[in-house]
Amino acid sequence: MSSIFRRIMSFRKPKKILTRKDSITGRNHTFEVPYLSRLDGNQLQTGQSLIVRGYITGSDGFIVNLTSGPNVELDNDGNGTLDDRLLAIRVDIPKGRVYLNACIDNQWGKEAFIKQSYKDGDEFDIRIRCFDQHFEIYVEHKLIATFKHYVAMSNISHIYVQGDIRLYAVSWEGKLYTIPYSADIPGNFYVGRKLFVSAIADKKPKDFTIEFFANGEDIALQFSPSFVQKKTTRKSLLSGTWSSPETGHEGKIKFPFKAKRSFDVLVYASDEKFLIFVNDVLYCTYNHRLPADKIDKLIIQGDIQLIGVHIK
Incomplete structure (x- = not known):
């Protein structure tokens, strides 16, 4: 052979x-x-x-x-x-x-x-x-x-x-996904549900975003890691106005994403906030600006290759 x-x-x-x-x-x-x-x-x-x-x-x-x-x-x-x-x-x-x-x-x-x-x-x-x-x-x-x-x-x-x-x-x-990726969320993203995203960062990535939409145009959460700035922002768009971005993180790792590396993001809707894990390590949280059960659409875009997306 x-x-x-x-x-x-x-x-x-x-x-x-x-x-x-x-x-x-x-x-x-x-x-x-x-x-x-x-x-x-x-x-x-x-x-x-x-x-x-x-x-x-x-x-x-x-x-x-x-x-x-x-x-x-x-x-x-x-x-x-x-x-x-x-x-x-x-x-x-x-x-x-x-x-x-x-x-x-x-x-x-x-x-x-x-x-x-x-x-x-x-x-x-x-x-x-x-x-x-x-x-x-x-x-x-x-x-x-x-x-x-x-x-x-x-x-x-x-x-x-x-x-x-x-x-x-x-x-x-998964499969070979098209970026941007857009999907409705059957039954909405109520408390207790989890979003799993597996992906690979591109060779020279700038950023990517995971967005949860509600009520048509509102964005309950925009999760946006920037490879250029080496930081991740979270913010919401309510009635056409963006909230102040949050960039804090849990633990010692400020930015867990690397070019050409695979990664998993898990977003869990708890009673009061989103818990966001990267590779099964708690990375950050974000308080709800809208009731989680109003979230009905997901969009993922940026400099990544999607491996898998599913909601439980």
């Missing part, structure tokens, strides 16, 4: 930040591995992303596989036939490496790796974005490699995860 990689990039582990573990972020519940799941719906589509998040419980490592079927382990006697592993991401904790490979018709390709250190107790975030000719692989929100397909992506039917970990979430997100 010829070389798997179009590109491998160096990687340094970012400073560890503790995520919030409650019912808002969903990190208060975990589940065990081995984890085997069949893909829901139709075949994988260009622009879809697999997001695997969890924390490490041992010192050996773990592996994330995209397979062509449910036969992922040999029997107790070492017998059986394994389905193809169209992509295998293997984290080796003792060696401080993440290995990438594929196995087609029982033939492994040439394994390659990037340096990455994890230890027992660390959280991890691994993402695989699908394109017609290759995968893009992100580790801790940074693009580390592109991985060329050796058989059609349509052959992938299962996800298999195993190793010294517990999982917070395994999910498929």
